[in-house]
Amino acid sequence: MDDKLSIRVNVADRYYPLRVDREDEERIRMAAKLINDKVLQYKQRYNDKDVQDFLAMAALQYVIKALELENNHDVTPVMEAVSLLDKKVDQLLTEE
16 A cells, blocks of 8 residues: 655745655655745845745755754764774783
8 A cells, every 4th residue: 555645845935746655744844844934034034035045045054954963973983982992891801
């Protein structure tokens, strides 16, 4: 059974038909709402610009935030520390 749902998402006063998994619908609608809220903030602050400019600024802001979060989830330093501790434990166990 196909568990896809057809929805229409409004982004910056344009509607986009999407076919999404049911479990993704809420997240997609929330993403559209966040984009629309950010576009509205920019519209209120800079009324001499075009909607395309607001969309670009919102996209840039959200991608920067996503990259920051991605960097915060870098487990490489933790893995290196665990590997070092593992080697030290091995050394201690082989010495006795």
